[in-house]
Amino acid sequence: MTAPPQVLVVETDGSHATQLGGPGEGPGEFAGVESVVPLPGDSLAVWDPERRRISVFDATGPLLREVDLREVAPLSWIASPNVTATSARTELWATGRTGFWLFSVGVMGPGEGAFRPGAPSYRVAGDGSVLAELAFQAGDEAFSSEQFGAIPNPLGAISQGAVVGQSLAVSSGSEPELQVFGPEGGLIRLIRWSEAELDLEPGALPVWESFLEEHLATLPEEEAGFRREALATIPAREELPAVGQVVAASGGELWVGPYVPGQHVLVRAFMGEVPIPATRWLVFGVDGELAATVRIPGGFTVYAVDSDRVWGVYRDDLDVESVRAYAFSGA
Structure with missing residues (x-):
């Protein structure tokens, strides 16, 4: 419910x-x-x-x-789940006393083969007037076939963003980098790192595969078979995407977390929350340089970071959620 x-x-x-x-x-x-x-x-x-x-x-x-914001915000993927027009997930962040960045990521829409439906993002004033537009960015990865139509790719790249001051940091998920766009929507900084610095825990993929099998086992045999066939049409990936989450800390640092399988919003909506393993995050200072690495415990989704704590939601083995804060420790 x-x-x-x-x-x-x-x-x-x-x-x-x-x-x-x-x-x-x-x-x-x-x-x-x-x-x-x-x-x-x-x-x-x-x-x-x-x-x-x-x-x-x-x-x-x-x-x-x-x-x-109906004049600028794209249709919600919840309100418009069909594939005849692009629908998106959107997030809002403040940029000062009254302004906002509306970050939009295409979730579903028309496409062929592997595709990422794009959606524009906007910086808006407190009255909703547009101050800047960020052109169409790559959305969450989907796959379309003649037999099954468009479906989300549970192992596909997902775009993420975070706001620092009046700038918007964006990750397409497919490359180990962040693009930082200024208040006018222009690219002002590129933050890169090696893929080895943000590597997924070895057990994450088996956790996803086990979760998928458990989910399919709960479905009627015919429906489970249909979903297996649909997922089998998606070409296998040689490697997983590079980025899974981006969070801006209160001090202006950018926290970057690794990709975890099954985080596509449509996968989560129809299949439930995939267990999250322990992860290692990178922390970039306000100068864009790598400042620290942080290990985040399993089951914990990061939502906010202040001067000495990481805040988020912990989901236990019984799927019970609670708000938690972890204090920083270590060198």
């Missing part, structure tokens, strides 16, 4: 503080929630990708204003 879209504000000790909005079509209500963005002055911006709307709340609960 899917939980209704809502935002809960909690204290650092886990106690509940307040609820922002809830499911519905009215002001301050959501069809879905993708991003919750802290803003100056104890306010929060909530991005609803299905309504393509930003709702700004006071942290104590009242709705302050809403920003309609």
Whole structure:
């Protein structure tokens, strides 16, 4: 069962503080929630990708204003799951007191063979007016065949992004690099590293294969067979993509995590969350140079990094989720 879209504000000790909005079509209500963005002055911006709307709340609960982005935001992959037009997943980040970057990644759409549906990203002002446009970037990898049509590639590259100040850092996932685009949308920096520096744990691929078999075993025989045949049409990869996640720390550092199989949003939506093994991340300083490597425990998805802690969601063996913070340790 899917939980209704809502935002809960909690204290650092886990106690509940307040609820922002809830499911519905009215002001301050959501069809879905993708991003919750802290803003100056104890306010929060909530991005609803299905309504393509930003709702700004006071942290104590009242709705302050809403920003309609239907003119620029692509269709949500949830609201438009067909392949006749490109649909996307979108994330929102703040760029100062009122502005935002809306980062869009194509998820599904028309294509032939192996393809990555593109979608543009935008830097917008607090009233929704466009300040800069980032041209179509490569989306999440899919594969289209005459027999099965377009399907997500569970071992395909996925694009990721993060905002530092007013700049947007983007990884296409296929190369060991980050492209950093400035406030006007132009490329201002390229951060590269060797593939050996960000290598996936050896057990990650067997974990995915085991997860896939367990999932198929839960399906009716005919449906399981159909999915096996569809997945078999996707050409085998010689190597996995280079990047799986990018997170901007509060101090401006960029954290880059390795690719983990099965993270395509459509794979996760239809098959569930793939177990995440322990991973080794690279941390790049504000100068773009490699500053540190960090080992992240298995089952933990990183969402935010502050001056001395890594915040995220931990999923245990029973699929129970909890918010956790790990303090930095080691040299």
